[in-house]
Amino acid sequence: MGSVRRHAILAASASEVWAFIGRPEALHEWFPTTATRVEGDKRWVTLPSGIVFEEQIVLVDNDLRRFQYSIIGNPLITQHLGTIDVIPITDRSCIVVYSTNIDPEVLGLAIGAAAGDGLRTLQEKFGKA
Amino acid sequence: MPRRILFITTDQQRYDALGCNGGRVARTPAVDELAREGIRYTRAIPSNVVCMPSRSTMLTGQHVATHGVWMNGVALPVDAPSIAMDLWRNGYRTALIGKAHFEPFLDPFALFTENSLATLGEETVYRETADGRLEPHRGFEHLELATHNGMGPLHYAKWLRENHPEAIGMLYPILNAQLQVNEAGGGDTGAPQVKHNPMPREWYHTDWVADRAVSWIDKQNNDDDWFCWVSFPDPHHAWDPPMSELHRVNWRDLDLPEGWVDDPVERERILASKPAHWLGWYHGTFVSNYEAPAKWIPSTLTADQVREVNAMVHIQNELVDEAVARIIATLRAKGWYDDVDVVFTTDHGEFQGDFGLLFKGPYHVDSLMRLPLIWRPAPSRTKVAPTTVDTPVGLVSLAATFAEIAGLRRPSYTEAERLPLSDSEANALGHQRVLTEWDSVLFGKIVSLRTITRGSWVCTATLPGTVHDGTDGELYNLADDPLQHVNLWHDPSHRAVRDDLLDDMWRNLPTASAPRRACDAPV
Numbered sequence: 001m002g003s004v005r006r007h008a009i010l011a012a013s014a015s016e017v018w019a020f021i022g023r024p025e026a027l028h029e030w031f032p033t034t035a036t037r038v039e040g041d042k043r044w045v046t047l048p049s050g051i052v053f054e055e056q057i058v059l060v061d062n063d064l065r066r067f068q069y070s071i072i073g074n075p076l077i078t079q080h081l082g083t084i085d086v087i088p089i090t091d092r093s094c095i096v097v098y099s100t101n102i103d104p105e106v107l108g109l110a111i112g113a114a115a116g117d118g119l120r121t122l123q124e125k126f127g128k129a
Numbered sequence: 130m131p132r133r134i135l136f137i138t139t140d141q142q143r144y145d146a147l148g149c150n151g152g153r154v155a156r157t158p159a160v161d162e163l164a165r166e167g168i169r170y171t172r173a174i175p176s177n178v179v180c181m182p183s184r185s186t187m188l189t190g191q192h193v194a195t196h197g198v199w200m201n202g203v204a205l206p207v208d209a210p211s212i213a214m215d216l217w218r219n220g221y222r223t224a225l226i227g228k229a230h231f232e233p234f235l236d237p238f239a240l241f242t243e244n245s246l247a248t249l250g251e252e253t254v255y256r257e258t259a260d261g262r263l264e265p266h267r268g269f270e271h272l273e274l275a276t277h278n279g280m281g282p283l284h285y286a287k288w289l290r291e292n293h294p295e296a297i298g299m300l301y302p303i304l305n306a307q308l309q310v311n312e313a314g315g316g317d318t319g320a321p322q323v324k325h326n327p328m329p330r331e332w333y334h335t336d337w338v339a340d341r342a343v344s345w346i347d348k349q350n351n352d353d354d355w356f357c358w359v360s361f362p363d364p365h366h367a368w369d370p371p372m373s374e375l376h377r378v379n380w381r382d383l384d385l386p387e388g389w390v391d392d393p394v395e396r397e398r399i400l401a402s403k404p405a406h407w408l409g410w411y412h413g414t415f416v417s418n419y420e421a422p423a424k425w426i427p428s429t430l431t432a433d434q435v436r437e438v439n440a441m442v443h444i445q446n447e448l449v450d451e452a453v454a455r456i457i458a459t460l461r462a463k464g465w466y467d468d469v470d471v472v473f474t475t476d477h478g479e480f481q482g483d484f485g486l487l488f489k490g491p492y493h494v495d496s497l498m499r500l501p502l503i504w505r506p507a508p509s510r511t512k513v514a515p516t517t518v519d520t521p522v523g524l525v526s527l528a529a530t531f532a533e534i535a536g537l538r539r540p541s542y543t544e545a546e547r548l549p550l551s552d553s554e555a556n557a558l559g560h561q562r563v564l565t566e567w568d569s570v571l572f573g574k575i576v577s578l579r580t581i582t583r584g585s586w587v588c589t590a591t592l593p594g595t596v597h598d599g600t601d602g603e604l605y606n607l608a609d610d611p612l613q614h615v616n617l618w619h620d621p622s623h624r625a626v627r628d629d630l631l632d633d634m635w636r637n638l639p640t641a642s643a644p645r646r647a648c649d650a651p652v
Contacts (some may be wrong), residue, residue, distance in 0.1 A: 004645070032238045048239030049282075073345055076306070104307040104649045105572060106235065106419070109202060113649030114238040 002108025012128035159454035167505030190543030192530025214268030233650030301367035312422035318404030320434035339452035368441035380440035388483030421488035435482035520555035
């Protein structure tokens, strides 16, 4: 099992950041993907390489500001759980933590790379704290 | 007179691969001729023993701690210093043809430029500098990229898909279903990463790289200065040269390499005298990186498998040499050969059976650290007596060497003097030591080594990690122990030389910038 974690500290309130990234259908606005489609608790995400991930939305908790999803229906990926947490630091700053556990483990590194890219996009949008 | 630089690299090639370095199997007349006409370095050492960090050192002239590509999978920033950029800014035509590997290969989110060029159909991409100028990717205005297989987004794979789609499955699949380095065996002996490859030779990546290099050279004008990095993916595993070439070397006829220890008890005794990660990997109990198949256990390696792997490597080396000969013939045909500085080297070595091991990893011994390096200065530019240089030199000196050839001042970002033309000049230039670093983190398994090579001594300190507490290490006297079987680290009679080497190393190693950049892929 590969386990990766990336984080970024942003110069915006947790509620403001959560309002942007807590929408499952808006992933492509900040994560390096080209399209996102949501139907019920299912999501389909298209990667720039053309790969489409089918995902089960596990949790959207607007109180905890936690989003969890799992890639499903992929013969290569036998286990996966991705978690995005937005945690307040002050009333004008927060930390975003992107964690993934995945098998095969090497995909964890690639998803970590994408998360790093997405977090840099968030830092450009909200500013670094 | 135009100045032209042909920089030829192989991947994972041992010092003894070449006839000029004492190799007795593969015929390498083209590179041997370069050695006869120029300077042959008998102890050239990388800054790191895997591809991405070592290649980043070649381009930047910096140690690993400075350029920050601390393991495979960590990208070199696109704005990192580059000797190719300096040459381009000074009017050179610049090309990189073959394996770049400054950025990770496994890239499903398409984050990296080098993986996108073939799809874009662009020779390079230009980025705007702070003062509004447009500059090509890492200074290369032409990139045509390849790696060891026919899958993925690079130019060679695209060419294979478009022109010979039936050939895609002919090459050995480097990764298995878990995207790990494939452990599957093949050939006659079941050795890992060996395959009898039915692909016609003309479709194999070695010949493709030569074809593309010749095509680029042909397009240059008579008065152009140019820098062309021709980077062959071989003889790196997979060991799958075209079957049509297997007649060249029959593995059954090969002697076992000198570094192979036939007696398993003696082999384990030697490995046990080294820091714990050696024997741990040999028994398959400590796999700390992606440089070898995770599911392959080195202690299962047989003598015949070593023979077959070596035969495949010798064949790959002959094909590379013939490709080099073809490029040089092009230069001769154009009347340019005497105006070209040719530098030939590789990024790191390969065990090929030494110590009962294959592949590479955190093991700072000659198998991985002693590299072929030849510099044939352009006769029309400078008269240099052919010679050998025995002083240890580092690939970290390459960038400054290219600047010297171009008549440029040594770039301030480089951390080593140019290569010396003789042993006496090595001393005058300050080639007193070569430093090599290793860091790897594999989901909590951590290995870090720091090594100094000075004179005939090689001293490696382990840093605290998963199986090291920072007190163990290796010390070898290459003059007395060329196979590095006798670890003197704990020998009280060598304490003084060990401590002196360590003091020298710690005083001269650059301090790594923090925080360390993330690892974005296994390779």
